[in-house]
Amino acid sequence: MDKREVLLEVQNLSKFFTVNTSFFGRPIDVLKAVDNVSFKIYKGEAFGLVGESGCGKSTIGKMLVNLYTPTSGKIIYDGVELTALKQKERRKYCKEIQLIFQDPYASLNPKMTIGDIIAEPILINKILPKNEVEKRVNYLLDCVGLANHQRNRYPHEFSGGQRQRVGIARALAVNPKLIVCDEPVSALDVSIQAQVLNLLDDLKDEFGLTYLFIAHGLNVVKHISDRVGVMYLGKLMEVADKNELYNHPLNPYTQALLSAIPSVDITHKKERIILKGDVPTPINPPDGCRFASRCFRANDKCTEHCPELKDIANGHFVACDFCGEINTERRIILENKQT
Amino acid sequence: MAKKKVLAAEGADIQEAVVIEKPESRFKAMWDTLKKNKAALFGLFVIIILVIIAIIGPYITPYNPNKQIMNDAFQGPSANHWFGTDNLGRDIFSRIIVGTRVSLFVGVAAVAFSLLIGTVLGSIAGYFGGKIDAVIMRIMDIMLSIPSILLAITLMAALGKGIDKAIIAIGVVSIPEYARIIRSSILSTKENDYVAAAKVLGNSDGRIIFHHIIPNVVSSIVVRATLGISTAILDTAALGFLGLGVQPPTAEWGDMLGRVRSMVLVHPYMLIFPGLAITLAVLAFNLFGDGLRDALDPKSRS
Numbered sequence A: 001m002d003k004r005e006v007l008l009e010v011q012n013l014s015k016f017f018t019v020n021t022s023f024f025g026r027p028i029d030v031l032k033a034v035d036n037v038s039f040k041i042y043k044g045e046a047f048g049l050v051g052e053s054g055c056g057k058s059t060i061g062k063m064l065v066n067l068y069t070p071t072s073g074k075i076i077y078d079g080v081e082l083t084a085l086k087q088k089e090r091r092k093y094c095k096e097i098q099l100i101f102q103d104p105y106a107s108l109n110p111k112m113t114i115g116d117i118i119a120e121p122i123l124i125n126k127i128l129p130k131n132e133v134e135k136r137v138n139y140l141l142d143c144v145g146l147a148n149h150q151r152n153r154y155p156h157e158f159s160g161g162q163r164q165r166v167g168i169a170r171a172l173a174v175n176p177k178l179i180v181c182d183e184p185v186s187a188l189d190v191s192i193q194a195q196v197l198n199l200l201d202d203l204k205d206e207f208g209l210t211y212l213f214i215a216h217g218l219n220v221v222k223h224i225s226d227r228v229g230v231m232y233l234g235k236l237m238e239v240a241d242k243n244e245l246y247n248h249p250l251n252p253y254t255q256a257l258l259s260a261i262p263s264v265d266i267t268h269k270k271e272r273i274i275l276k277g278d279v280p281t282p283i284n285p286p287d288g289c290r291f292a293s294r295c296f297r298a299n300d301k302c303t304e305h306c307p308e309l310k311d312i313a314n315g316h317f318v319a320c321d322f323c324g325e326i327n328t329e330r331r332i333i334l335e336n337k338q339t
Numbered sequence B: 001m002a003k004k005k006v007l008a009a010e011g012a013d014i015q016e017a018v019v020i021e022k023p024e025s026r027f028k029a030m031w032d033t034l035k036k037n038k039a040a041l042f043g044l045f046v047i048i049i050l051v052i053i054a055i056i057g058p059y060i061t062p063y064n065p066n067k068q069i070m071n072d073a074f075q076g077p078s079a080n081h082w083f084g085t086d087n088l089g090r091d092i093f094s095r096i097i098v099g100t101r102v103s104l105f106v107g108v109a110a111v112a113f114s115l116l117i118g119t120v121l122g123s124i125a126g127y128f129g130g131k132i133d134a135v136i137m138r139i140m141d142i143m144l145s146i147p148s149i150l151l152a153i154t155l156m157a158a159l160g161k162g163i164d165k166a167i168i169a170i171g172v173v174s175i176p177e178y179a180r181i182i183r184s185s186i187l188s189t190k191e192n193d194y195v196a197a198a199k200v201l202g203n204s205d206g207r208i209i210f211h212h213i214i215p216n217v218v219s220s221i222v223v224r225a226t227l228g229i230s231t232a233i234l235d236t237a238a239l240g241f242l243g244l245g246v247q248p249p250t251a252e253w254g255d256m257l258g259r260v261r262s263m264v265l266v267h268p269y270m271l272i273f274p275g276l277a278i279t280l281a282v283l284a285f286n287l288f289g290d291g292l293r294d295a296l297d298p299k300s301r302s
Ligand SMILES: Nc1ncnc2c1ncn2[C@@H]1O[C@H](COP(=O)(O)OP(=O)(O)O)[C@@H](O)[C@H]1O
Pocket: A017, A031, A032, A033, A051, A052, A053, A054, A055, A056, A057, A058, A059, A060, A282
């Protein structure tokens, strides 16, 4: 497994927002949008990042594409520590990591034709000589399933699904290696979602891409991802291969999320785990496990200290100190499988 | 294989396509709204007439606007002199026609001046935020705290007389307004994902401001500028009235008012006609500007 090449590694990444400062500029309330998160993304895979709205998924994505500067931690891309670079050097890596936005209505400049929207990044990054740009734009339109003759139209003439295709073509225009797909289908009609997901899946092979695929539910990433990370309130709770995670979730939060997906399998009717309470605010979060206030397995120690994300075995990471017996059980199974 | 799937997806997506409006129809929609607004149409009509007069005016005046014929002084409106003659025997109608050019030119040029500087300052403040924003906007606040006509008078006193100086004085005075409006437009526009996308795709800050943000705030700028011209015309007249505008004998509406202000009770016609010209021009730009705002603001469009 570890023979796979790491394309992106995130180490202890945090992003805090100061939401309230005292008169003298001292931060009073700190919003911990992303708190000490580490994970790896291997070349050619799709890494799904799942969690309820507001848990910090987009913030991670924005740090990867240099829209936010991390408060602390490292982003290592292809062996280069991006977070150590000067802003000018950092910008050179911009085109390597692209972003597909959640809202296809806000992510296209309404005053530009879609042809110009796709051509612009090619021109400003001098990816191709001017006379070849048009051909490239036509090719990209074709790749995302739009017709060439639509290139002179404006974004408002297109449907949400088509706009998202334009956004995908624009991201592809700079030949990126890694694309952060930030809930790319959640704003679309259910009937269109599958089409765009399939398109992204196809393009991944065609262009040799690696994805960080963000979604708020485990059902969306089930098809497209190879590995999945589950986030809760700025923390990664569990990371594992897709099948491992869906079949043997260890963290209580992951178990709760999975139990919420309606099952088609009648013989294995799952017990639905209903979480009590609402997601707490990420402003000045307590020291203990972030999930403690809602966890059905929480005990007193959970509020005392925050469990770290630990590799149980075979690349299955869990942050939960009190699923000990279950974890050990699973480790033995995994280790036996390996040998 | 992959390709086939993509194309199949396109076929399905086409049903989803809703053609909302054609690009050129956006202008048409604006025009349709404007057409229904009679006041705005009247404003536009007057503006067009004023522009035509400003261009051809000097060639069509019945009299030489600057020629003093003392025998003809103090004549009330008549068939010969429609608006009468002033204290120096100059034809008021001819002077008003010639004055149109000055008023419009100063109005438009002053707005262009303050728009240019206001756009740069407002863009920098809004886009970069932080300290630079605080510094720029505090300076603007200080300028706004001084009554604008007082500031303009002070500037004129420092710069001296003349149309070019009037343009600068009036222009400088309204910089804060433009800087403010552009800053706030930029603040809201820069939150759009397409600005973030432009950043991620490697656009420079300058390119983001001028290619991605400004084109999207242009409509609010146009509205403000149209309304601004009326203010500038009024300011020009005020400076002229105070004797700080154009050099004599150049005809300028405010100057025409100011020179004969002591005779208002005896010869009211001398003030009425230049006053009406100012009012009409100011009203026209205000009405048209208001109509433009309603037409461009999608919220007011049903
Ligand atoms: N620019 C910002 N300033 C302050 N708070 C922010 C900012 N961006 C995000 N946040 C906060 O960080 C948290 C995580 O946001 P986000 O990453 O967008 O969540 P997600 O994408 O998982 O829904 C939220 O509580 C959000 O309010």
